[in-house]
Amino acid sequence: MTLTELKYIVAVARERHFGKAAEACYVSQPTLSVAIKKLEDELEVKLFERSAGEVTVTPLGEQIVQQAQSVLDQAASIKEIAKRGKDPLAGPLNLGVIYTIGPYLLPDLVRQVIQRTPQMPLVLQENFTVKLLEMLRAGEIDCAIMAEPFPDTGLAMAPLYDEPFMAALPAKHKFADRESITSEELQSETMLLLGTGHCFRDHVLEVCPEFARFSSNAEGIRKSFEGSSLETIKHMVASGMGVTLVPRLSVPADALKPRVKGRKEAEQMVRYLPVRDAHDRDPPTRRVVLAWRRTFTRYEAIAALRNAIYACELPGVKRLS
Numbered sequence: 001m002t003l004t005e006l007k008y009i010v011a012v013a014r015e016r017h018f019g020k021a022a023e024a025c026y027v028s029q030p031t032l033s034v035a036i037k038k039l040e041d042e043l044e045v046k047l048f049e050r051s052a053g054e055v056t057v058t059p060l061g062e063q064i065v066q067q068a069q070s071v072l073d074q075a076a077s078i079k080e081i082a083k084r085g086k087d088p089l090a091g092p093l094n095l096g097v098i099y100t101i102g103p104y105l106l107p108d109l110v111r112q113v114i115q116r117t118p119q120m121p122l123v124l125q126e127n128f129t130v131k132l133l134e135m136l137r138a139g140e141i142d143c144a145i146m147a148e149p150f151p152d153t154g155l156a157m158a159p160l161y162d163e164p165f166m167a168a169l170p171a172k173h174k175f176a177d178r179e180s181i182t183s184e185e186l187q188s189e190t191m192l193l194l195g196t197g198h199c200f201r202d203h204v205l206e207v208c209p210e211f212a213r214f215s216s217n218a219e220g221i222r223k224s225f226e227g228s229s230l231e232t233i234k235h236m237v238a239s240g241m242g243v244t245l246v247p248r249l250s251v252p253a254d255a256l257k258p259r260v261k262g263r264k265e266a267e268q269m270v271r272y273l274p275v276r277d278a279h280d281r282d283p284p285t286r287r288v289v290l291a292w293r294r295t296f297t298r299y300e301a302i303a304a305l306r307n308a309i310y311a312c313e314l315p316g317v318k319r320l321s
Contacts, residue, residue, distance in 0.1 A: 003075055005039045006068035008032050009047055013065040014138055016055050073139055073295045080297045088300035089120045095305070096125045096132040096144035100200040100230055101288060104249040105145070105312065112308040120301060128197045136293060143292035143302060145309075147199055155291045158302075159320040160309055165203070165245045165284045167273045168237045176271040183275055183284065190242035192233050200230075203286050204245045238269035245275065247286065248316040287320075 011021035012032070022029040040047055047061035057065060083090050097106060106124065113122055125132070125141055132144040133153055145160070167181045175181055194201040233244050251272045275283050290309070292302055310319060 001039060001042060003072065005035050006071055008035050009039065009061075009065055010069050010072065010138060012036065012048060012055060013057050013061070014134060018050075018055060069138065070295075073293070076139060077295065077297050083298075087119060088298065089117050089304055091119075092121045092123045093143070093298070093301050093305065094123045094125065094141040096127060096135060096141040096146075098129055098132065098144075098146050098199060099126055100194070100198060100247060100250070101145055101147070102126045103231070104247070105309070105314075108312040109308055112311045113305070116308055116311070117304050120304065129199045130197070136291065139293070142296055142298070143290055143305065145288060145290055147203070147286045147288050150199070154294065156294045156296075157289045157291045158306060160288045160290055160306070161314060161317040161319050162285045162287050163247050163249060163317045165275050165286070166248055166251055167243060167275050168234060168246050169243045169271045169273065170237055170240045171269050171271050172240070173243070173271065175273070178273060180274045180276045183277060186243060186245070186275070192236050192242045192244040194230070194233065195228055200247065200286070203284070206284070234270055245284070246272070249314065251316075253315070285318075288317075 008021065008025060008027075011024050012018060015021040015024060018033055019029050022032040025032060036047065043064070045060055045064070046058055047064060049056045049058060102124075110122060110124075113120065125135065127135070129146050129150050132141065132146060133150065133155075135141045136144055136155060137153065167186060169176055169181075175185065191204070193204060230246055230250050234246070236242065237244055255270065255272050277283055290302070290306060296302070
């Protein structure tokens with residue numbers, strides 16, 4: 001039994017496909033298949049059930065794959081311990097970020113990390129929350145910046161900040177000149193949503209729950225349209241297709257300045273308003289957290305990353321300690 005074989009079975013369990021697992025491990029599919037068959041023969045058990053176009057893990061295989069991941073984590077810890085003996089911050093840090101945070105936090109964060117810990121370059125991965133959780137468990141990334149809530153996976157977590165939502169409306173909308181808007185008022189509008197898989201889509205539907213039926217069904221008085229990114233949604237808003245909610249950090253600084261006649265019309269096509277609750281409850285927000293495996297040994301790297309995040313401007317959010 002080798003660490004390489006354990007790495008292969010973890011990859012197959014994650015991908016549910018031998019070809020994709022081989023690609024993820026940078027080996028040919030025959031090489032991976034032969035190694036797994038050798039391990040199954042050695043253990044005298046069947047780890048995977050193979051059928052046309054589908055691979056499933058046997059019940060006993062699930063237990064063995066879980067233990068294999070623990071062994072791989074411990075083996076990686078040996079290298080990390082050796083690095084920490086020289087410099088706790090030496091070496092890259094693999095950071096995952098969800099799509100609705102990355103474009104607005106990373107530019108400032110990368111600059112802060114380069115200034116503070118140049119010996120610890122960030123290796124960045126943008127993805128959906130579900131995929132980042134899988135990558136964390138598999139050891140493919142070291143930590144991730146995500147928005148709660150997400151399934152309890154036994155990860156260590158540190159809160160970073162609470163970020164309010166803002167409404168984005170076309171500049172010629174009837175509410176565009178208001179100082180704020182309520183979630184109840186938004187419910188009478190055509191809502192533009194991110195596509196399935198984005199956790200921010202779920203956050204919007206929590207604020208305006210009746211849009212859930214329009215997001216999955218084209219029937220009805222109104223239909224909500226979907227976009228692949230927040231920036232796509234903003235362009236749809238600018239064209240007058242509807243309104244949406246966006247996280248505060250995604251709002252351009254100039255967009256919050258008073259509108260003036262001299263400014264180009266293109267810069268004033270979207271109006272951003274704070275969202276308040278009609279019943280004086282707390283306005284809608286999302287909590288952004290940093291998550292990592294409890295077995296991850298580079299505690300100093302996590303602390304340095306948190307300090308770099310807190311050193312970012314983060315306009316309009318509530319920082320958490």
